[in-house]
Amino acid sequence: MYPKRVAIVAEWLTWRGGGESVLDELLEIYPEAKLFTTVYNAEKLPEYKKYDVKTSFLQKIPFVNKKHQLVPPLLLKAIESLDLNGFDLIISLSSAIGKGIKKPVGSVHVCYCHTPMRYVWQSEIDNRLTKIPFGKYFINYLKQWDLKTNLGVDFFIANSANTSQRIKKFYKRESTVINPPVKIIKTANCKKKNFYLCLGRLIPYKRIDLAVQAFNENGEELLIAGDGPELRNLKKIAKKNIKFLGRVSNKQKYQLIRETKALIFPGEEDFGIVPVEAISQATPVIAYARGGAKEILKDGITGILFESQDKESIAEALKRFERTKFKSELLVEEAKKFSSDIFQIKIKKFIKNI
Missing domain, CATH: 3.40.50.2000 (Glycogen Phosphorylase B;)
Structure with a gap:
């Protein structure tokens, strides 16, 4: 046609x-x-x-x-x-x-x-x-x-x-x-900082609450970029190691993605643009092994996949992440498929x- x-x-x-x-x-x-x-x-x-x-x-x-x-x-x-x-x-x-x-x-x-x-x-x-x-x-x-x-x-x-x-x-x-x-944006190598990142609209099925619960217990720094109806509830349960950035610009988003140790993706998505954006910047993704994340990510290569949608599984995935060495070039190469x-x-x- x-x-x-x-x-x-x-x-x-x-x-x-x-x-x-x-x-x-x-x-x-x-x-x-x-x-x-x-x-x-x-x-x-x-x-x-x-x-x-x-x-x-x-x-x-x-x-x-x-x-x-x-x-x-x-x-x-x-x-x-x-x-x-x-x-x-x-x-x-x-x-x-x-x-x-x-x-x-x-x-x-x-x-x-x-x-x-x-x-x-x-x-x-x-x-x-x-x-x-x-x-x-x-x-x-x-x-x-x-x-x-x-x-x-x-x-x-x-x-x-x-x-x-x-x-x-x-x-x-x-x-x-x-x-x-996904627009593959070429950027200079960026030194990773000591924080994790959640990014996206703050709505119930994204399950950002599970990430908050996990980081409440481990004390690691978690930045949450985004806005939505769940913001007030998330702020109520979050401890001081969790910071809310609100809605960020595209430039700020990519800066955060480049600097974070890993993107936390606890929801079940149909596809999920953000994980691809993350690996395109050589940032691994810690994600629930359902929906699009399972199609996008390779466990131990471009991220860490966890099987149960609960705070305990996220905590265990974070431990696995810390023990795993990722190759930046492999992450970026996978992103090019999209x-x-x-x-x-x-x-x-x-x-x-x-």
């Missing part, structure tokens, strides 16, 4: 997460593409202003455009309301609602799936909806919506083998695995062959 008119659909553009790396590369592949989303915060993400972002009715509602995730029913309507008529190819990016666009007749819809709705299909990992009144009934409604909108997707791309397996399990669909891209160049080659080949 050689599309003339391309639409790229992001679920929402209100903060920068790992998923935006995929969006950036797609916009580089298709610079003339039109960018659609339900709601856009230009102050937080000014880099997308040049694309004349097309938004839904949510953009005009003052409260909702900043707290959109508090109103899931409106989000479903918002993604369905986007006018995508006239496009040969529509690429949706989906971790919740993205694939729910209304596909016009004659268009091809490719969904790049970061994960099937986690809080619907894996509430044992992400239980946010089970805590609200009538949450069980809303989950059932979302499941039906998710299954119905799955039928509007012509082709699925999964961000990992882990996600591909869940697409097969929940949607009964095949998918092609194309890992997200480079932007490789991602673009795979996407172009995939689209050409459909």
